[in-house]
Amino acid sequence: MKFSVHQASLIGDRKYNQDRVAFAYSQHAVLLVLADGMGGHSHGELAAGIAIEVFIDAFTRQGNLAFADAQDFLVTTLHAAHQGIMQLPNDKDVGFPGTTCVVALIQDGVMYSAYAGDSRLYVLREHAVLHRTRDHSMVQQWVDWGVISEEEGRVHPRRNQITNCLGGIEEMFYAESCAAVPLQSGDRVLLCSDGLWGPFSDDEIATSLKTASDSELNSLMLAAHQREGGRSDNITGVVLAWDESQDDKTTEQVVTAVLDIA
Numbered sequence: 195m196k197f198s199v200h201q202a203s204l205i206g207d208r209k210y211n212q213d214r215v216a217f218a219y220s221q222h223a224v225l226l227v228l229a230d231g232m233g234g235h236s237h238g239e240l241a242a243g244i245a246i247e248v249f250i251d252a253f254t255r256q257g258n259l260a261f262a263d264a265q266d267f268l269v270t271t272l273h274a275a276h277q278g279i280m281q282l283p284n285d286k287d288v289g290f291p292g293t294t295c296v297v298a299l300i301q302d303g304v305m306y307s308a309y310a311g312d313s314r315l316y317v318l319r320e321h322a323v324l325h326r327t328r329d330h331s332m333v334q335q336w337v338d339w340g341v342i343s344e345e346e347g348r349v350h351p352r353r354n355q356i357t358n359c360l361g362g363i364e365e366m367f368y369a370e371s372c373a374a375v376p377l378q379s380g381d382r383v384l385l386c387s388d389g390l391w392g393p394f395s396d397d398e399i400a401t402s403l404k405t406a407s408d409s410e411l412n413s414l415m416l417a418a419h420q421r422e423g424g425r426s427d428n429i430t431g432v433v434l435a436w437d438e439s440q441d442d443k444t445t446e447q448v449v450t451a452v453l454d455i456a
Contacts (some may be wrong), residue, residue, distance in 0.1 A: 196442050198435045199451075200406065200435070202453070203453060204430070206428050211428045211430075213389070214229045215247045216452070217432055229294060230389075241292055248278055264299050269352040272295060279293070292361040294360070305317065305421075311330050311358055312334075314327050314385070314391050317375050332353070379437055380388070380437055383434055390429045390431045393422055403433060
């Protein structure tokens with residue numbers, strides 16, 4: 195497989211960074227996973243950390259074997275992460291810690307994905323958005339129903355009120371699967387928290403990641419922080435360049451990279 199991956203996170207203007215992100219790869223597959231701990235719940239960073247840990251552990255246990263059913267792996271592991279969060283101590287007046295989670299797995303040149311919440315996955319091709327997840331939020335529903343426009347939804351004051359997450363409330367969680375996407379050389383896959391996508395239109399994101407380099411991701415994150423004018427959420431992203439010009443990744447053991455976020 196020929197690809198490169200870059201991941202980064204900024205605290206923004208918050209007191210703590212509750213985002214978590216990681217990637218891993220084996221001889222047959224690449225995993226990208228991102229979680230945004232919910233600031234409205236106690237210790238959202240714990241929930242986000244569990245989501246990342248459960249996925250990395252499950253991917254590592256697969257070793258260098260191909261996945262018989264990649265989509266089922268993602269959905270099953272999302273449920274396992276949710277159950278792990280629901281085992282945490284909780285405040286009965288606040289509920290369990292909660293987190294969004296979005297995950298992608300690429301195998302045999304096909305990307306499979308699943309998510310809960312409003313952290314997004316983009317597939318970018320020729321500087322345009324080929325595929326994007328739809329946020330689990332009331333504002334997204336209003337956009338889908340035609341009550342408000344896409345642009346109105348992007349700046350709506352209630353855009354961060356989500357309707358689905360891991361943890362939080364037991365009956366609130368569900369795992370949504372996305373259609374498989376066959377990748378072409380030159381495609382970019384971006385997973386990001388709302389702190390990164392929130393200040394931008396889809397077109398702006400698509401045209402900002404021409405090479406999916408570390409410098410491009412960092413520049414996009416800094417621009418997101420600047421646009422929020424002192425009100426920025428945590429800003430986190432992981433971007434993969436699926437490209438024949440990249441080095442061929444061959445490995446006898448699973449390689450994991452969990453971003454160190456204090």
